[in-house]
Amino acid sequence: xxxxxxxxxxxxxxxxxxxxxxxxxxxxxxxxxxxxxxxxxxxxxxxxxxxxxxxxxxxxxxxxxxxxxxxxxxxxxx
Numbered sequence: 001x002x003x004x005x006x007x008x009x010x011x012x013x014x015x016x017x018x019x020x021x022x023x024x025x026x027x028x029x030x031x032x033x034x035x036x037x038x039x040x041x042x043x044x045x046x047x048x049x050x051x052x053x054x055x056x057x058x059x060x061x062x063x064x065x066x067x068x069x070x071x072x073x074x075x076x077x078x
Contacts (some may be wrong), residue, residue, distance in 0.1 A: 011067055016046060032068045054068055055068075
């Protein structure tokens with residue numbers, strides 16, 4: 001695996017974790033994760049996929065988003 005490209009806020013817009021945010025890392029390419037899996041109780045986890053919403057802060061020409069929208073996809077039972 002390559003070097004870490006930093007982190008951003010994943011905003012969970014629906015599903016069982018609606019309204020929550022988590023910090024996650026960019027891919028080695030610098031792109032946001034296409035999906036994230038969030039562990040829950042009893043071996044269960046929630047799968048969220050990237051939505052269209054992106055937020056940028058800071059410089060006038062930001063390279064990467066500081067927050068990305070994620071939508072609920074499914075519950076995974078381990």
